[in-house]
Amino acid sequence: MKKLNRSVNLTSAIAISIGGMLGSGIFVLPGIAAAKTGSSIWLAYLLAAVCILPAALSKSELATAMPSSGGTYVYIERTFGPIFGTIAGIGLWLSLLLKSSFALVGFGAYLTVLVSIDEGFTKYAALFFLLVILGLNIVGIKKVGKVQIVIVTISLISLAAILIFGLPNINKDYLQPVFTDGNIGLISTVAFVYISYAGVTKIAAIAGEIKNPSVNLPRAMMLSLVIMSAIYVSVAFVLVGNIPMTDLGSDIKPIYTISNILGGTYIGYAAAIVGVITLVSMANSGVLAASRFPFAMAIDKLLPEFMSRIHSKYLTPVVTIVMTCLVMALVILFLDVEKIAKLASAFMVMMFISVNACVIILRETATQWYNPPYKSPFYPFIQLFGIVSGIILLILLGLVPLLAILIITIIGFLIYLKYGKKALRTGVLRKYGHRPALYLLYKKKNRRKARLTGDIVINSKFLDGEILDDAGVVVPLLGNEKSPEMLVEIGAALNTKEKLQVANIIEVPNQTFLEAVVDENPKVTALARRFSRLAKSNRINVDFESVVTHNISDTIYELSDQTHCDWLVFGWNGRARTGILINNPIGWLMTHINSNFALFKDNGVRYIGKVLIALTPGKNDKKFIEVADRISQFYGASFSFLRVVSEEISETDYNDLEQTSNALISGSIAESDLRIIKSNDSIETISNLSASYDLLILGSPKKDSWINVLFGSGKDKFTEKSACSVLRLTIKND
Incomplete structure (x- = not known):
């Protein structure tokens, strides 16, 4: 498959991003906005x-x-x-x-300056x-695209001239009330x-064409945001x-x-021409971008198939272009300028709230791709x-934009029921969302076990393709394991x-065919x-298989169920908690699988020669000691039981313990x-003590602060400060 040519450098990316913001936000909006708040x-x-x-x-991260x-x-x-x-x-x-x-x-307003209408x-x-x-x-x-760059350059030069001549002529009386x-x-x-800044993230749509996107894409967004905010703030100050x-x-x-005031009639005409060109160019690029959304949705089977048709000669999505322009015509005819701006801002705020939520969900679920x-x-x-600031802004936009969002949500849901219900894809939140989030966002369904031959593909090129x-x-x-061999050794010890x-x-992702990933994997x-080699040297019976899946949790759940295993052993990054609203695959499994x-x-x-097991008194203490003993025997090590x-x-409680x-x-x-140490700082x-041992064995981690409980983003302090490797054990009650 051919890949996009990465030909857009940092300078071009900044120009494109500025072009997405430069337009009605400064040429139309400031006057109406000033009426709402004054010179501020x-x-x-x-x-x-x-x-x-x-x-x-967030969008920089998602785009990379x-x-x-x-x-x-x-x-x-x-x-x-x-x-x-x-x-969305x-x-x-x-x-x-x-x-x-x-x-x-x-x-149209700028046109009246140039044409007598x-x-x-x-x-x-x-x-x-x-x-x-x-x-x-x-x-x-x-x-x-070169025409757009010329227009942006002319607009920036014009705005710079307004600043140069306007700042010295500020009338302090006009700045009241603030x-x-x-x-x-x-x-x-x-x-x-x-809405004036909405175009800052448009550059993400061509991330596949940017040179070194992990560096240039965030830089382009940040620099263009700084440049445009400086322009908006300074020009708005000059206007008031x-x-x-x-x-x-x-x-x-x-x-x-302002151009007419500062430079006279002909300078005013020149500014009107710049306004006409800039705003038409912005509307043109807006139609280009907007029409692609229903087109992409139709391809994904979320809208009627006829919307995915393209013109036989020009190869453009003619149906969605016409539909977009038709709706725009209705908006221009029946909505006043302030309502249009409010609705545009409301929908964009809603989308950006969702973008921020995407990063949290994708990070916290730790989805592998x-x-x-x-x-x-x-x-x-x-x-x-x-997210919080976006919700506040939505509320302050008023009732009409909120009702519009509610109506669009209902319409979107009905369209999904009509056209998208058969979509085979599922979102990451649906896969790994914890119960409260799923109750809020989806109709709860019982998880059905996945057949290993259906929802995963086993690489059988050189393996036997059979799960024990x-x-x-x-x-x-x-x-993400540091040493897969060490993890397998721990499994063998258990x-x-x-x-x-x-x-x-x-x-x-669900959009990728499993079979396309199976072949030619040298890592496997x-x-x-x-x-x-490990099985021969340690004399252990290891069966290795490689599987490709759309859902880690379901796959491991089925592996556990099919093998009737006693233990699941995972590599771990030290995260102590799983969240209420969202979960990572390990977190979901810990609450759903019966194995230890x-x-x-x-x-x-x-090399493990000394083991330290630290436990607070509990009903599973005997089982934990048995596990520590088994691991120590496997490695020929000794272990210390720490309280x-x-x-x-x-003294009585001490003696009893x-x-x-x-x-x-x-x-x-x-x-x-046995080691019993008196201390009010167990961590x-x-x-x-861990500095004197090779392996620290701990019990199940506990939840604490509300942020960690909600989002599972905390670190296990015992593990984080340990000088040796750590094994966290969760033993299910019989």
């Missing part, structure tokens, strides 16, 4: 940039993980599933066509140029101008400082007005800020049966050779001893 409009633009920053960072997948619609569809993909596709389509409609309304006919002028744009999009002339409606007016204006608020508040061609080269900083706080049905231990390899099953599991060949669990944190220790007690413990603990290790075969105590 510049602050509203600045706060809007801060609010959109999380979405830019899926650099050729096609944008926000696909990110949401892969994360939340076809239902939300359908709703419609929301994105509407947000772009509304923004383009807004640009054409502004274009009544303001009442500006809508019809906008409709005429919409018809021209329809024809251009069908024949594909918009593909001449706030016409207090803090609420300011924040609602932030929501209103939010040079135009009386009584005039600016109802002006939808403010760039013409999600491996972005660039990761958003300050995770998950930056994403949580984006009598293995005592199953070791799933997920690709095993009380003859055989051990090792399964290298490769998870791919290398693992098979290494485990064969062993999570091994490999800290590089290769950390409060410094204020009474010592007696019961000695009784627990009295039947051990391996050499063992520090165990950390210091």
